[in-house]
Amino acid sequence: MTTAIEIRNINKQFVLRHTRSLKEALVWLLRGRKGDLSKKFHALRDLSIDVEHGETVALLGLNGSGKSTLLKHISGVMLPDSGTVRTGGRVAGLIEVGAGFHPDLSGRDNVFLNGAILGMTETQIKEKFDSIVEFAEIGEFIDTEVKFYSSGMYLRLAFSVAVHTDPDVFLVDEILAVGDEPFQKKCLAKIKELAAAGKTLVVVSHDLDLVAHVCERGVLLEHGRVIMDGPVGDVISRLRGN
Numbered sequence: 001m002t003t004a005i006e007i008r009n010i011n012k013q014f015v016l017r018h019t020r021s022l023k024e025a026l027v028w029l030l031r032g033r034k035g036d037l038s039k040k041f042h043a044l045r046d047l048s049i050d051v052e053h054g055e056t057v058a059l060l061g062l063n064g065s066g067k068s069t070l071l072k073h074i075s076g077v078m079l080p081d082s083g084t085v086r087t088g089g090r091v092a093g094l095i096e097v098g099a100g101f102h103p104d105l106s107g108r109d110n111v112f113l114n115g116a117i118l119g120m121t122e123t124q125i126k127e128k129f130d131s132i133v134e135f136a137e138i139g140e141f142i143d144t145e146v147k148f149y150s151s152g153m154y155l156r157l158a159f160s161v162a163v164h165t166d167p168d169v170f171l172v173d174e175i176l177a178v179g180d181e182p183f184q185k186k187c188l189a190k191i192k193e194l195a196a197a198g199k200t201l202v203v204v205s206h207d208l209d210l211v212a213h214v215c216e217r218g219v220l221l222e223h224g225r226v227i228m229d230g231p232v233g234d235v236i237s238r239l240r241g242n
């Protein structure tokens with residue numbers, strides 16, 4: 001196996017904007033703007049992790065532990081303040097449902113837009129278009145502007161485009177939550193099909209039974225650090241406090 005994702009010592013801080021009183025702002029100005037009026041929050045701390053091609057990894061942890069932030073770094077939509085992120089092969093997936101979709105364009109146009117963003121050529125998208133629409137079960141709504149879609153319809157189309165890009169690394173963030181049950185089952189079957197075909201999966205979900213079903217490896221985050229990395233069952237047991 002070769003490395004699909006190589007993350008070395010990444011750090012990410014967010015600026016927390018606080019509303020300051022006029023007095024505080026005045027004192028800050030009179031002191032020559034010394035210090036920082038905003039506070040910083042360390043979301044990822046010196047985090048390193050390697051994922052081999054074909055591994056299925058669940059990112060686990062309590063709310064705010066940094067799972068989604070880490071996934072955004074793997075996808076490249078976020079850059080670390082320091083450290084490096086390297087990925088091998090095509091990376092696709094669902095991180096924020098609807099990201100990469102333009103609300104004023106139809107579903108059809110968005111398939112072409114999103115497909116292109118995910119690295120497909122126009123010919124490839126044309127070839128797969130019918131299959132994308134069929135999987136999404138969007139039917140006649142494909143020519144409706146996506147701003148009129150329900151969150152489930154967004155998810156269906158976005159998921160369908162992502163799986164049709166033939167990704168080497170597939171990222172999934174808590175997306176199945178907005179789909180109805182039959183579609184969740186269909187997505188899950190597709191995700192397992194990708195895993196069986198040797199694709200690399202990184203999944204963020206609070207549905208521990210689901211991740212135990214889909215992933216073999218678990219990575220537990222706490223305050224932006226990896227505190228456990230091992231078989232998913234062991235990591236889930238720790239998370240559940242067993």
Ligand SMILES: Nc1ncnc2c1ncn2[C@@H]1O[C@H](COP(=O)(O)OP(=O)(O)OP(=O)(O)O)[C@@H](O)[C@H]1O
Nearest residue numbers: 014015041043061062063064065066067068069070
């Ligand atoms: N763009 C941002 N600006 C400021 N703070 C942010 C931003 N994105 C994330 N954070 C903060 O970073 C921390 C980690 O967020 P993240 O979404 O990665 O957590 P998570 O483990 O995925 O949580 P959850 O289980 O609730 O989805 C949180 O405290 C969050 O408020």
